[in-house]
Amino acid sequence: MYNKVWERRSFKYVKKFYSVNAVVHYICNKELVGYKQIQGQLNSLFSSVPNAKVIIERVTCNQKGSDKDWDVSVRWRLQGPHEGIGIFGQPCGKPIEIFGINQLKIVNGQILEEWLRSIKANLFGFRWRK
Structure with a gap:
């Protein structure tokens, strides 16, 4: 999921991975x-x-019941220049590093529920935290 949806930016695959x-x-x-x-x-x-x-830093999986039911935690990082308008406002062109932890409840092979536990960004010398 992280490769197709996040790395490739193929948001159409959300329908494949999420219920x-x-x-x-x-x-x-x-x-x-x-x-x-x-x-x-x-x-x-x-x-x-x-x-x-x-960058996927760590994945932890715990099977729940069948082989298609899992609790999964993913620690990830995004690194690159702040070049576009989006969640962080007007672009500045400077490097940005965004950190996050997602916890997923997978039922019958699809994500039923997800929690974004934290998101932090280091952008042009100060820490942005939401």
Whole structure:
């Protein structure tokens, strides 16, 4: 999922990896429900850093019941220039590093629920935290 949706920016694959009524508990108590909202938020994030490199630092998986039911935690990082308008506002062209941890509840092979536990960005010498 992180390769196709995040690294390749192929947001159409959200429909393949998320269930139709998936809920993403995003930062600032924002809840994203369904494909369109999830795709929109990913588009906003990656619009800020269109050429960012996606680095997956750690993945932890715990099987729940069947072989298609899992609890998964993913620690990730995005690195690249702040070149576009998106979640971080007007572009400055300077390097940005964004850190996050996602926890996913996978049921029957699809993401049913996801929590973005933290998102932090280091941008032009100060820490942005939402």
